[in-house]
Amino acid sequence: MRPDAWWAQPLLIFVGLSTFVAYSTWAAFQGQHYYSGPYLSPFYSPEFFGDSPHSWFGPKPSWWPAWMIWSPALLILWAPGGFRLTCYYYRGAYYKSFWSDPLACTVGEPRKHYRGEQSFPLIMQNVHRYFLYLAMLFLIFLSHDVWKALWFADSSGKASFGIRVGTLVLALNVIFLGGYTLGCHSFRHLVGGVLDQLSRAPARQKTYNCVSCLNRRHMLWAWMSLFWVGFSDLYIRMCSMNIWTDLRIL
Amino acid sequence: MMKTAMFRIWRGDGQNGEFRDYTAEISEGMVVLDAVHQIQAKQANDLACRWNCKAGKCGSCSAEVNGMPKLMCMTRLNELPLDKPVTIEPMKAFPIIKDLVTDVSWNFRVKKKIRKFKPRPPDAPDGTWRMVQEDIDRVQEFRKCIECFLCQDVCHVLRDHHKHEEFIGPRFIVYTAALEMHPLDTENRLEDLKKAQGIGYCNITKCCTKVCPENITITDNAIIPLKERVVDEFYDPLKKLLRLLRP
Numbered sequence: 001m002r003p004d005a006w007w008a009q010p011l012l013i014f015v016g017l018s019t020f021v022a023y024s025t026w027a028a029f030q031g032q033h034y035y036s037g038p039y040l041s042p043f044y045s046p047e048f049f050g051d052s053p054h055s056w057f058g059p060k061p062s063w064w065p066a067w068m069i070w071s072p073a074l075l076i077l078w079a080p081g082g083f084r085l086t087c088y089y090y091r092g093a094y095y096k097s098f099w100s101d102p103l104a105c106t107v108g109e110p111r112k113h114y115r116g117e118q119s120f121p122l123i124m125q126n127v128h129r130y131f132l133y134l135a136m137l138f139l140i141f142l143s144h145d146v147w148k149a150l151w152f153a154d155s156s157g158k159a160s161f162g163i164r165v166g167t168l169v170l171a172l173n174v175i176f177l178g179g180y181t182l183g184c185h186s187f188r189h190l191v192g193g194v195l196d197q198l199s200r201a202p203a204r205q206k207t208y209n210c211v212s213c214l215n216r217r218h219m220l221w222a223w224m225s226l227f228w229v230g231f232s233d234l235y236i237r238m239c240s241m242n243i244w245t246d247l248r249i250l
Numbered sequence: 251m252m253k254t255a256m257f258r259i260w261r262g263d264g265q266n267g268e269f270r271d272y273t274a275e276i277s278e279g280m281v282v283l284d285a286v287h288q289i290q291a292k293q294a295n296d297l298a299c300r301w302n303c304k305a306g307k308c309g310s311c312s313a314e315v316n317g318m319p320k321l322m323c324m325t326r327l328n329e330l331p332l333d334k335p336v337t338i339e340p341m342k343a344f345p346i347i348k349d350l351v352t353d354v355s356w357n358f359r360v361k362k363k364i365r366k367f368k369p370r371p372p373d374a375p376d377g378t379w380r381m382v383q384e385d386i387d388r389v390q391e392f393r394k395c396i397e398c399f400l401c402q403d404v405c406h407v408l409r410d411h412h413k414h415e416e417f418i419g420p421r422f423i424v425y426t427a428a429l430e431m432h433p434l435d436t437e438n439r440l441e442d443l444k445k446a447q448g449i450g451y452c453n454i455t456k457c458c459t460k461v462c463p464e465n466i467t468i469t470d471n472a473i474i475p476l477k478e479r480v481v482d483e484f485y486d487p488l489k490k491l492l493r494l495l496r497p
Contacts, residue, residue, distance in 0.1 A: 001317055002316060002317035002318060003316055003317065003331070003334060003337075004316070088454050088474050089454075091453065091454050092453065092454035092455050092456055092469075095453050095454070095455065096455060101406070101453060102406040102410060102455065102457075105318070105404050105455065105457035105460060105461070106314070106317050106318060106319065106342075106404055106409070106457070107317075108406075108410055109406065109410055112411070114407065114410075114411040114413070114451075115451075116407065116448075116450055116451035116452065116453045117450045117451070117452070117453055118416075118448055118450030118451050119450070122453070123450060123485075126477075126481045126485040126486075127485075129478075129481065129486065185470065185474045185475075185478065186478060188475075189474075189475055189478035189479070189482075193475050193478065194478070194479065194482065196385065196431055196432065196433045196435070197382070197385050197433045198384060198385060199382040199384045199385050205384065215470065216470075218470075
């Protein structure tokens, strides 16, 4: 048995992921205080249907089942959630922390039977690249949200350019999510990893090198983006509830 | 007075065995293998231990030091907590022959089953090929492997689940990656990887990367890229459609 603190990392991951899942689930089901002025919480963006001014197609759709709790976030969160759930980094992390498969390197595990990702259900993790395509779309939507967060309406309703703390919060969110999404292992494969002679495709080679650079810190990007997307929601929620004041920088 | 440390070493064969305590004198710069040699010379002449280069290049002295797979010759004593006994035991993924020596011949049998390098026809009339360094960089990382089999030992699929018949382990996925990603190679090993070699058993714990003494980024640069190639070939409907349209 290892005498070092091998349990510390899986425990930290368990606490970190559990906290995020608990908070994001709670926030997704709230259905209110998810926007403030030009800001829209990343948990609710894009808002296809909803009551905020950011909604694309108007209020709650009539086809939404009456027995189901309504929140605009429920329409979209499955996509970024699926991207993280099937991410190669998170897979390795939660197999250890939540499923003890194994608990930590050389520590062993509580079960004898093992199928890994060779058969159902975990063979479904191979869908990751499709969630990547969706995550790319989300990056575009969230970048547009940052653009909108640069325009603040005065009392007469006229919008003027400005930068507030919330603008920076949303901009950092896109940067962190971009670092995480564009450093994805599947993306690395698709842009160039699939080729054996990258030198014959110089543009793809450059892209591959950039993606590889992000990929080397994939774990760091994964955690920074996870924390910041949660904080972005919290910031907008607090501003919307008038608990925090959104300070003007410019 | 010379400083001493306690070493708890596995003694025995595949059937029976136990940990025995030995005390060794330690000095600056010593590695675990030095201590084992000292114990072998002074206290336990029959202690079996495989070693060769003492420079981290032959991959012979693989063992588990304080529960982690390591090369004994590259594990310095000043990196270990010496207030407690240092545990040294043989690799658990392979059958024990005696004491710290294991039978790693399974690895050589696996290697023989991997499809060999099959280069494209020569580029020049003199029978030679032309390659660009950038294209071979990726493969050269894999060629650093010294076949110490620490990655095989730490892999829970082999170590805990004993899937030796269904899974080739990280070492041979690296070996396959070196062939499969080679710019001259024309062989297709993806079906073997998916079926007989069981790449799907890897659940990306990255333990193999952690223990590699050559710092090969096994998981990110070999296993995951090959998993992605297997997805291209067998699981991605869009890729299948593209292949139909553009054979």
